Amino acid sequence: MESVIHLSDISFNWKDNTTPLFNIPSLTIQKGEKVLLQGRSGSGKSTFLHLIGGFLSSNKGKVSILDHDLSVFSPAEKDQFRADHVGYIFQQFNLIPYLSVIENVVLPLRFSTIRKSKVRKEVNTEAEKLLLKLGITVNLHGSEINTLSVGQQQRVAAARAFIGHPEIILADEPTSALDSYSKAQFMDVLLQLCKENNATLIMVSHDETLTSYFDQILPISTFNSTSEALENNHLPFI
Ligand SMILES: Nc1ncnc2c1ncn2[C@@H]1O[C@H](COP(=O)(O)OP(=O)(O)OP(=O)(O)O)[C@@H](O)[C@H]1O
Numbered sequence: 640m641e642s643v644i645h646l647s648d649i650s651f652n653w654k655d656n657t658t659p660l661f662n663i664p665s666l667t668i669q670k671g672e673k674v675l676l677q678g679r680s681g682s683g684k685s686t687f688l689h690l691i692g693g694f695l696s697s698n699k700g701k702v703s704i705l706d707h708d709l710s711v712f713s714p715a716e717k718d719q720f721r722a723d724h725v726g727y728i729f730q731q732f733n734l735i736p737y738l739s740v741i742e743n744v745v746l747p748l749r750f751s752t753i754r755k756s757k758v759r760k761e762v763n764t765e766a767e768k769l770l771l772k773l774g775i776t777v778n779l780h781g782s783e784i785n786t787l788s789v790g791q792q793q794r795v796a797a798a799r800a801f802i803g804h805p806e807i808i809l810a811d812e813p814t815s816a817l818d819s820y821s822k823a824q825f826m827d828v829l830l831q832l833c834k835e836n837n838a839t840l841i842m843v844s845h846d847e848t849l850t851s852y853f854d855q856i857l858p859i860s861t862f863n864s865t866s867e868a869l870e871n872n873h874l875p876f877i
Pocket residue numbers: 653660678679680681682683684685686687
């Protein structure tokens with residue numbers, strides 16, 4: 640198995656001299672693995688994703704992604720590394736309101752020659768293919784983003800994350816706006832796209848019904864330094 644993400648001896652806190660939000664002695668996520676990150680509101684799931692995505696730095700320890708130690712990168716190098724290797728489905732989608740659906744989907748290719756070089760077709764054709772897989776019909780591809788429903792925007796955000804075949808997909812509550820039928824459909828497509836791309840998926844969700852889709856369930860309480868870990872009777876993750 641090939642390791643894609645490795646964390647060692649990580650400690651993270653938002654403010655100095657406070658109890659760390661979490662401590663992670665060691666964690667490895669393998670290529671193609673699908674990991675569900677669960678935990679109570681405020682337990683640090685989004686923070687954990689931001690740490691892996693290089694948006695935040697740990698106070699201690701090493702985050703290694705695709706064999707690169709993120710701590711040696713400058714902020715600009717981190718941004719470029721993320722643009723090249725990570726597709727992100729944010730909780731608030733972060734779609735650009737003045738761009739059309741298709742323009743939003745192809746946007747990551749403007750920031751990454753690596754991802755652009757992996758698209759063998761014309762970029763709009765690739766974007767259309769992804770949008771159709773995610774159930775966004777052709778009549779919507781030229782529409783302004785804010786004319787789409789929240790569920791449709793969530794699927795556009797997923798298409799944008801996958802364009803240019805990034806190795807890692809980070810998803811923060813991507814099914815929260817979907818009804819149970821659309822949620823099942825979305826999860827099926829998400830996993831199919833991960834399989835086709837051999838991408839590693841790390842997803843945050845409160846939804847207990849999604850566990851069967853994943854290879855590994857990671858309760859964030861395992862890493863919390865508060866009494867929550869003891870309350871939940873979790874042993875430290877090693
Ligand atoms: N920018 C910030 N500055 C300081 N503290 C923060 C910041 N962002 C989050 N926190 C704190 O870190 C803790 C974890 O927040 P985080 O958003 O990671 O939790 P979460 O598990 O994703 O929550 P939810 O399920 O409600 O989205 C919370 O106590 C929050 O107040």
